[in-house]
Amino acid sequence: MRVLVAEDDAAIAAGLSAGLRESGHHVDHVDSGRQADSALHDHAYDFLVLDLGLPGMDGAEVLRRLRLRGSELSVLVVTARDDVDERVRVLDLGADDYLVKPFALNEFAARTRALLRRRTHHGTPEFSVGQLRLDLPGRRAWVGAEPLELTAREFGLIEALALRQDRLISRAQLIESLCSWDQDLTDNGLDIAVHRLRRKLRGSGARVRTVRGLGYLLEEGDDAKDGA
Template structure:
């Protein structure tokens, strides 16, 4: 999952970004609302962590503009503003969750998992393709109850493909989902990761199919 953290406190942004990276997500971080608006237009994020008190704008205004233009990216607000009126107004603007500073990183990552589960699997505890079971929140995969050993990048591929099931996912979209601004993935690196994932999925009733000229599709297969 690719996450954008918009927070002007460098210490908080660094701690949050590190925790989410440790959890296996690709994380970008910005301190200004204007930069965040450009990033959200240019990149397909799976989650936005948004501070309300930004140096150049109010985070609530950014949230309002996102929803007015039809952007449905899940938004977790992280802010020091703890008044009931502020929380209610922000949720009514379209925020999906609201976390008051200071907060424990364990609670933050738990809320991120809940938002991810709600968006990607429509409330279901896991996605099932063939005999492959994918726990998005726990970032685990299994076949017939036996854990499938995947690297962080391999799970990222499964996640990107499974949450877009029945749609062809382009190579560019896969690379976008797997990489933050300070990491890169070459075409050759993507090919290697897909090859390794295919080998691990053999015999589980799920396969990564190449749609020539378009991209890849994760689908149930006959094994």
């Protein structure tokens, strides 16, 4: 998943970003409220870690603008503000959870996993199509009872497709979901990742279908029919 960390403390941001990357997520970092508002407007994210005390624009205002745009993005607020009234205000603005600094990184990781489970599966940690089963927060996959070995890029690809099951996702959207700002993925690189994923999905009852000129979708069916 693609995560935006909006945190102006460089040490905290580095620790949070490292933990998220170790869990397989693509992470972008901004250190001001205006940068956060701009990034959220211009890019598609799956999760936001938001500090309230951002310079330039308060994190609460970033959150308010995000919800006014109709975004349902999961938001974990991290802040030194521990006043109960402030917590209530921010949760009412649309935050999904609230973590007071200082906090342990393992608690941050657990809160993140819980929010991602809630977002992707309404509390159920698995997604399935055909014989393919995915644990998106845990980044594990099976075909029937057998583990399916996927590279980080292949899992990121199937994750992006699974989150939009039976809906088209364009090549541009796929490339954006697979990359942070400091990474790059060419059209040829995407084609190679799709080809390798299709090969691993053979016999699973799930396939990645190409809709010419529009994009891809993950659906139940015979994956061999799409020229894998």
